Amino acid sequence: MVTVAEVLSLVLVSLLWGCTNPFLKKGSEGIENVTETNRVSQLLAEIKFLLLNMKYLVPFLLNQSGSLVYFYTLSTTDLSLAVPVANSLTFLCTLLTGKLLGEEFGGKRAVVGMFVTMAGITLCVISSIEGKDADRQNVSQPQL
Numbered sequence: 001m002v003t004v005a006e007v008l009s010l011v012l013v014s015l016l017w018g019c020t021n022p023f024l025k026k027g028s029e030g031i032e033n034v035t036e037t038n039r040v041s042q043l044l045a046e047i048k049f050l051l052l053n054m055k056y057l058v059p060f061l062l063n064q065s066g067s068l069v070y071f072y073t074l075s076t077t078d079l080s081l082a083v084p085v086a087n088s089l090t091f092l093c094t095l096l097t098g099k100l101l102g103e104e105f106g107g108k109r110a111v112v113g114m115f116v117t118m119a120g121i122t123l124c125v126i127s128s129i130e131g132k133d134a135d136r137q138n139v140s141q142p143q144l
Contacts, residue, residue: 009073016062017070018092026101031050088121
């Protein structure tokens with residue numbers, strides 16, 4: 001059965017991933033102005049630009065902490081539940097955070113998509129709970 005801690009862990013992962021994505025986008029603004037003569041120098045200059053930019057570095061570290069929580073959660077949670085829930089909620093968190101930061105997100109179609117996504121997540125959680133309960137009942141009842 002899915003525990004409350006597992007669900008909260010997946011929500012935390014989604015918040016850490018989704019809410020930092022728009023900030024990563026904003027923090028990386030200006031990287032297109034970094035120019036060097038060859039590809040290796042260009043790569044190193046871009047890495048330096050990002051690592052010395054606190055507007056990028058703080059969301060990046062928060063995003064990566066979400067990955068740590070995700071890998072820990074994968075060790076205890078059913079993959080058929082963890083992956084769709086984390087990824088779908090991440091998408092929703094990214095849309096909502098982007099909207100709060102003034103980004104456009106697609107109007108009515110995006111809102112309908114969010115509701116469909118939430119319905120899908122709900123079905124995943126419900127089927128996971130019911131599937132685990134049915135398995136537990138089958139194990140606890142002796143076969144005739």
